[in-house]
Structure formats: structure tokens, C-alpha cells
Amino acid sequence: MFRIEVFMKKCFKNPKGSQVLSDISWLGIKNIAKIEYCPLYLIDGDVKIEDVEKIASELLSDKVTEFCTVSRCSDLNSINVNSSVPSLSSSVSIIEIWYKKGVTDTVAESIVKAVKDLGITKDVKVKAGHKYCLYGTISRAILDTIVTKLLANTLVQEYEIK
Amino acid sequence: MISTNDCKVIKIFNLSDDQLVELSKNNALYLSLVEMQAIQCYFKKLKRDPTDVEIETIAQTWSEHCKHKTLTGPVDYTEISPVLSYKNSGVKKDSNSSHITYTTVKKRYDNLLKETIFKATVELNKKWCLSVFNDNAGIIDFDSKNGVAFKVETHNHPSALEPYGGAATGMGGVIRDILGVGLGAKPLANTDVFCFGNPTTKISKIPAGIHHPKRIMSGVVSGVRDYGNRMGIPTVNGAVYFDDGYMANPLVFCGTMGIIPKNKIAKKVVSGDFILVVGGKTGRDGIHGATFSSARLESKSDVNAVQIGNPIIEKKVLDAMLKARDLNLYRGVTDCGAGGLSSAIGELGEKTGAIVYLDKVPLKYDGLHPWEIWVSEAQERMVFAVPPENKEKIIEIFKKEDVEAVVVGKFTNDEKLTIMYNDNVVVNIDMSFLHNGVPRPIRCAVYKIREEKVQKPIKMGSSEILKVLKASLSDLNVCSREWIIRQYDHEVQGQTIVKPLHGNGIEVSGPGDAAIIFPYTVVKGTKKGIVLANGLNPQYGKVNTYKMAASAIEESLRNAVSVGADIEKISILDNFCWGNPNNPEILGSLVRAAKACYDMSKAFGVPFISGKDSLHNEYSMKGKKYSIPPVLMISAMGIIKNVENTVTMPLKAEGNKIFVLGVTRNELGGSVFTKIKNIKNGIIPDVYPKESKIIMKKIYHAISKKLIESCHDCCEGGIAVAISEMAFAANKGVKIDIDVIKTEKVDLLTAVEILFSESNGRFVVEVKPDNQAEFIEIFKGSIFSEVGYVMDEKRVIFESKKNGIYVQEKPEVLLNFWRSTLTGG
């Protein structure tokens, strides 16, 4: 299984991150300096890493504004988070959100179609998720509040705080 | 029948009443004891026990959501009213209410819907109503070749749990209703109306287990946006109503209007036709959605009831099915909504019977039990009745657009529902029992008409009036919905010629009363248009549900008429959202509203063509029950002969005259004004159809003769708000003389009351001086007056020389008050 993370290049604004930052302010939570949002994908199937790199660069990221990382993983949690986040410092909290099993994942469905168009004939399974990097010193309890009140609906999604 | 790994036989022969109730509860069937007994009795006659698939099928078909047991059931209604009525008198003579005696009137309804709403439609007998109350949507005449269909649904409970997915699938579901009406209509426009709690509520005040209203609003808006925009259907009309009664139980109304050739209105399923399932695959999504809507929202709700939609699948189905329709490849179609395949195939095969092979249904993943496949509410699925000779052709059409289409069975002639799974019979019951076997217990309803009191006369100075005007404009229920409206692609298809926001161009905007669709790409060469509007007034319902219903109907008509609709060509839809109907007082308030529907429909000559109810809107938490303030949401659809003869609400040119049409009464009950000033009393606005219908007819006449430059209806915030909106939407000045506005009696109302009263039946119109004489000639006989003019100077002025009042402000300042309340999720 492969994990792909897509980042906005530093010189461009991250509008979704800024939006979440302003939404957080109405939760009454201060002291968060910046939020970066990045989409996550898991690709599973009988495919080579070159294929996955092609999927990441041709399909999942924008050549002008974004860059991406591809790494192997055996399951959702086996990735060393530090290696995949640029400029990580101790005051960064990471929240990852995924749909629960069985919940319709439209992004994943459209990736499955698009992978075929890239000439990759092997069947792939795809899962799409979200990652938020929150810069600032934030307690676990507050992170839980941010996720449950704002970012994820635990009825259909599961989350992890790192 | 025998139990297998997939399908269990449920022994009910010897169950006691208590055990029957427990069976219903444990399996989330939401069937009452009487209903369980009817099932027991039926299978005793068959001399066998039912399977789980059979029990689930019956529970789905008999659910409140599918069967509307309350509205179509018998009701014993008692109405208690005070003998002394202050209606029309305005002045209260006796302040000691203990002297008031009450009279009681009883009435038995055998079928509430048939004896109120539907009865009015039957009695009005409009030739242009092509299909009413018997298909997925109501259809009226558009031109010689086409009809237009309109349907509005609610998706409240799913939206409370998962606002984004709930609202999106609500939108997707009502669009499928339009695809599934007749042999399929092409959707032209969406509407949406929401009721939420106050989005500025402090986080700490939100009870555990429910989402903050701001999050609900943001999720619901995104859901409607993403589904509607991706379907390429403009969302053109709507409303948002804020009241803390909807904190735990938001209301989400989604509507779709579509156009259909007249020769595609009738379905005629023939035995031998194949059952073709088209679109999305079946998963566990939304299991028990139909029965779930009969249940109160508990803190721990069934997670499978949550659905997430995939609009692109539905868009592909839409594109392909209209091709198949025009090639006459099928004889019937309906959507999979609540109850999934169970309801869809059950409906199509009601008269013929059907046999279904459940193992042929395409699944998202393995491991589904037969009953789950049968009742799943997985989205984006449609069922077609296809003559055998067309099977290959129709499948080919779907395949070309990457849409999955699979034959899962056929319609028979045995009037039975037979379901097979891996060569075993898992269902074998009579269609007649399934559709007509539900018991009809008599429900009790009581309504006590509350006495309304006039508030003490309100007097204010100019600066205080201005303050109230600004507070009214920025009130949650008046302020701009631009943040929402602009996220919807309200102009896709290019046919939205009167848009939800009006303005003189680009920089300024004002709230349009109604939207107009000009279907030029579908009906080549047409000049006709379709107007969509709505009305709702939950505040009035807290005191008087009759007046609430009557006001909602009139408001929807006023909105439609304001842009140029012909009152003789308007049809309406009802959507009841109520609390628990097992409570006689709650059911009583519903009966009272249904009576208003009959009266108003008859009086205005406006037929109901479709409707839907969502009952059991209550939430229990920590043992405390919350019931929503009841809502009757009315959607209006009218046909306009010539789209050139339509108007918008912003003022057009300096020097033009301003008229107020209709009577201003002392009706501040439930108004924005009394909310802002925290005044408890006030008479709830009543409806006077004889007065207002004539005015509506005359407005149509005047607009057709191009005598009206702009028109706006008076509703929340009264004349003061309506005129301010017309001015700031054009950035123009206006001067109004309060003293000449027509009231029910001279000097009965203070200047403040005239400005802010929310009496129904009133319009503000702008007329060119050149047209004034002809305009006045048309309105002779009705109550109206010239109240001011559009000024060169950019100031909005309300003046009463009699009372020494002179209120003035720049239109752009008022615009900013209106604009800055709702600015983001």
C-alpha cells in the first residue's frame, strides 16, 4: 500500500487552511498561528511505485501550485509522520481524518476511474483522507474539540491526532 | 419457507402483544402494536411465519415516510375557540380574559389530506393541472406540448446527524423524484428552504450530542451546493429561517422543478416488462431511513441511516435516461428513495405483481443480507420497467455513458411480490396486503384557539425608529443570504432571468421575491417562463397555526405575483414539518393548518398539486423532550405568458412614484419588530383573500401593460424594510410620507406601527409619472395610495408631519446593515 500526501507550495496561499483557522476562532480557541491543509490518499493494489508516483504527480497534484510525497505503508498508522511533513517543529499538531469503512467516498471513486486513463491497467483500491497541520501549542483536549466540533463527523469519519 | 444463512424465518404466530412490540423495537421496524397484529393475522391466514425480508418490506411500505399514515388517516378533531373574537376590531374592550367563554366544535375526518388539501384541488378542478398527488411530483400545463413538474421534500433527520451528507442526499433525492415523475422530466431548477437554530449561539450553550447550528448551516449549505452545482441545476429560490426551536432538529426542504413532454406523463407498466435497476450500487447506506423518519431523534441514532451522495452518478443517469426516454425504450420509471428497491419496485408493480432476484443487484461490497439489499437506501438508483424487446438497446445507452444497468427481475400478473435469493423464495406476499393492509387507527386531535391581544400603542422618536429599522435589516430573519446564494450556481443552464438576488448591476443587491426560469434551451422559441416562490412563517404558528398556514400561502403568492406571475396560473405545494402527532394538541395544530390550506386554496383559486409531510420532529435529551415549532412551508409555481413582462424589486429611476397597495392593519404579532423590542402582545397577521386576490390580479394586469417599474412584497419588517430594500438594491433615494399610507381605520395605528406592521396583502410598487393615470385607473376600487417618490438625492426618508417624525439614512448605510449579519459558515 502507498500513501500520497499533497502539499501546497510555500509561495501559494492555502485557502482551506486559512478558512479552518478562521472557523476555529469561533470555537473560542486562540494561539494557533497557522493551519495547513493537505489531502491524503492511500493506494492499494498490484502496482509499482513508479505507477503510484505517476498517479501522484499527474492526477493528484497540481504541477504549478503543489508538490507531493509518496511512501510505502502497510496500514494507515505505520507511516512515520515526521518524514512526510516539511518543516516540522515540536509545536505542530497533526490531525488526520478518514471515512469509516463502507461510507461512500466519491473522491476515491473518481480516482479509480482516472487511474485507468493514465494507462495503469491493474485494479487499485483507493482511500481519500484529510490532513491538517496546526501550528501552535495546543492541548490534546482542544485538538479533540477542534476535530469533533469542526473538522470531522465521527458518525461517518474516524480521526487520529499525532 | 425455511431459515437459511441469508434469510431468517421469524416466528410470530404465538407472540403475545408485548412480544410483538418488542420484536418491532428490537428490529427498528417502528411499527405499532396494531400494525404488528395485522401482520401476525395476515401470516396466520397464509398458515406460515414470515421471513425477515417480508417483515422489513412491510415495515418500509407502511412507514410514515412512505405511507403518510397520519395525514391520510382518520382523525377525531376538537376545536375550542373563545366566543369573543377581536378579529377585525383591533381595539380590545375587555381586558379581563376570565369573562371569555369557549365553544367547542368537533369533526371527524376519515382522511385528513383528502378532506382538506386534496379536496380543494378537486373542487377547483383546474384544467391546467395535469397530474396531482399521484406521482413523484405534481405536474401542470406549460404549453401545448409540455408540462412542468415540481416537488419539494424534506431531509431533516439525516441533516441533523450529518449535515453535509444529509442535505446533499436530500437534494439528490428530490432531483430523482423529478427524474422519476411520469417517464422522467428534465430538471430546470432547485429550491431550498432551511430552518436552523441561532448560529451565534455560544458553543457552551449547545447540548451534548448535537451539532452547533453554525456547523449545521455550513454543512447543509455545502451539501446543497455540491449536489446542485454538480448536477448542473441552478438553485434559484429559497429561504432560511432562524429560531432556537430548530437547534436540535434543523429542517431542510429541497425542491426541484422540471419540464416534461405531455406524452411522457403516464406510466403504464405491463406484465412481462423487465425490472431494470440503474445507477449506483447497493450498500448498507441508509438502511432503515424510511422507518427512521418515523422515529424521534435519539442521542444514539442508527448510524446506517447516514447517507453520502455521489452526484456525478446521478448526472450520468440523468443524461442517459432522457435519451432512452425520447427513444420510448421504457414504460415506467421511479426513483429509489426511502425504502430503496422495496418501495420503488413495490410502487411500480402495485397493480401487476413482480418477481425480483436479489442476487442480481449490483453491490458495493459483499456480506449484505437479502433484506438489507432490498431496503437499502443507497443513493443514485432508479428502477425502470422495460419491454423485453428494448432490453439490449436501453442497456447499451446507459453503458455508453458509463452507467450500470442490470435486469433484476420482471413484472408479473399475479399481483404478488415474490423475491428470490440464491434460488430460495424469501418473500411471497400479496401486493394488496402490502399496499392496503395497513390498519387505520383513529387519532385524537385538539386545538385551542388562543386569544390574541393588541399591544399598547407604540410611539417612538425619529432616531429610535432608525435604530429599529437598522436592527430589522440586520435581523437574522431579514438580513442578506448572499453568503449562501452565491455559493450556489444559480445561473447554470442560462435560464434564470429573474435571479435570487436583484440589483441594478453587480455591486449592489437586494432580496428578490421570486425567481423566473425562461426555458429557452428546452422549449425552442417559447416566450413563457416559470416562476418559483415560497412562503413560511413559523413565528405565527406558535400562536395560531391557521394564520401561519394562511400567511405562508399568501406570502408565496405575493412573492410570485411581485415578479409578474398571473395569480390564475399558480399552483402550490405543501410541506408540513410537525412535532409528534401522537400528541393530540400537536396533531390538532396540524389539522387547523390543513383547514387553512383548504380555505386559502379555494379563496385564491390556487390548487395544491403535491405535498409531503415530515412528522415526529422532536428530540429527546436527558429525559427532556423538545418539539419543533411547526412549519408549513408553501412552494409556489406559476406560469408566465411572456417573460418580457416581468419586474424586479430595485427602484429604477428618479422621479418615479411609489405606491403602497393593500391595507396596513395593526398586526405586529410575531413580527420582527416585536422580537427586537421584546413586546409580548400583538395580533398575528390574518389573510383577507377577497382583498388581496383582486390586487394580485390587478398587478398582473399592470405588469403586462408595462405600467410597473419595480414591485416588492411587504413581509418581515413591514413597509419600512420593504422600501429600504428597494432603495438600497438600486442605491437610490426615496421619500415616503407615512401619513398617507392606508390603514384599516384612520389614526388607529401609530407611525411606528404603520412602518413595521407585517399585515399580509401588501405590495410596494414604482410607477413612472407618465403611467400614473392608467395605473390608478386599474387599481380603482382597491385600497392603495401614492406614498412618495424616487429622489435624486441618495437618501431614504420616512416622514410623518402629523407626528413630527423624520427618519433619514443613506441607502448604502442601510445596505451594509442588511449585508453584514451572515457572512460565513
Place this chain on the structure above:
Amino acid sequence: MKKVKVLILRAAGTNCDYETQFAFELCGAVVDRVHINSLLAGRKDKIFEYDILALPGGFSYGDDIASGRVLANEIKNKLSDRIRKFVLRGNPVIGICNGFQVLVKMGLLPDPELFEQIATLSYNSSNKFECRWVYLKIEKKIKNESNCIWTKNLPNVINLPVAHGEGKFITKNQKILKSLNRNNQIVFRYSTKDGNKPAYPLCPNGSIQQIAGICNIKGNVFGLMPHPERYIFALQHPARECCADKKYGWGKIIFQNAVDFVE
């Protein structure tokens, strides 16, 4: 005279195809709306039966990953030779909204000879979908010197509606931006009523240099975020303004230009 033939390419999620068809037909063209599947399955030279190619607005394949990218990849991987040949022959091509995103992401704009993605349309700065009317400015230099066949006979400032969530035009680097300016490729910029530099919301997406629409150097390929097909009639304008005859809107001129060019 032979009628001008237009191919409107549609895919799952295309949704402005009918009104685009109507606009071309009103200008005297014959229009076929063709699904990409049937273009792929049909004869290889089918596209050359047409004079004009239009990629209409919508949400191709749901646009769940990024607007236009899945369709851009599909066209590039399966139709690239044909479509490039069609473009380089000088046939008029228009991409509206989602169609513009597709043209840019497969690299037919700004430079079809290069045929590589060197610009993009990214998320609106407001981070939300924006449906509103805007002013578009056509600079004097563009009017006089640009080769764009689509934007002739327009006044300095026109109105059109936009409706998109990803319309912020960005180039890969400054050099590309400069060459776009130098070669008169930036035909539409968002502006105020008087043609001045606008702030949000008159610039609805935060595009660099307020770019709303561009063409290739040759001027036959044109992509824009605003929707000209939604302003064919005066009636469609919020204040019902018209360009001529009290009937038509500025959008019609754009389609007419291409049809007239072929004729």
C-alpha cells in the same frame, strides 16, 4: 453556403452543454454535443468533420480531485494527437469555466505547441464557490494587437457572470506571465465598472493580474472562467442591459466572432 460545424465535447458531469449549443446555433452554426466515449470509440478523424471545438462548463467527472484534471488527463492520454492537430490547424477552440480548466491543465493553453501544463486555475482566494456577475476589461493594446479571434467587436468593458470555486489563474513563473502580457494573450481581466483594478468580489477569485481569460499567441484557442453562453439575451443580465437591438447580450458576440471567422 456550408454551415459552420461545432463539436461540443461532453463527459460525465458536463453541464453547460445545452446553453452553449444554443449560443452557437443562434449564431448560425450546426452543433453536435458529443460524449467523449463516443469520440473515443468512433472513427479517428471524426473531430476533423468539425470547424470549432468547445469545451463547456460543468464538473467533469465530479471535479472531486481538482477541477478539470481528470478530463484533461483523459483527453491528453487518449486524444492528444488528434486534438493537437485540430488546434494547430488554426481551428477555433473555446474552453469555458471547467473547459478552461481542462485546456490549461492539459497544456493547450497558454501554449498548444508546447502542450504542457505551465499555468493553473487554483482555489478561489475566498475558498468558496462564487456565482456572480463581473466586469471584464479588454485593454486597448489587446483590442489593437491581439490575435484573439473570439474577442473582436467588444467594447472596453463588458459584463458576464462567473460561477466557479477554482478560478484563480496562476502561471508557473514570472517569465510565463511576462510572455503572456508581451504576446497580448491576456484578453480579459476582471475590473471595476470604469475599467480600474478591482478588489474582491469584483475580482472573484484572486487571479494574478486579475486574469479572467487568455488565448494562445495565434488567437484561435480561447479559455475563460466567465460564462459568455449565459449572456446571449439582454434578459439574462441582472439589469437587462443589452448590446444591440434591445435583445442580445455581449456573450453572443463572442460566439458570433468564431462562427464568422470560420465562414
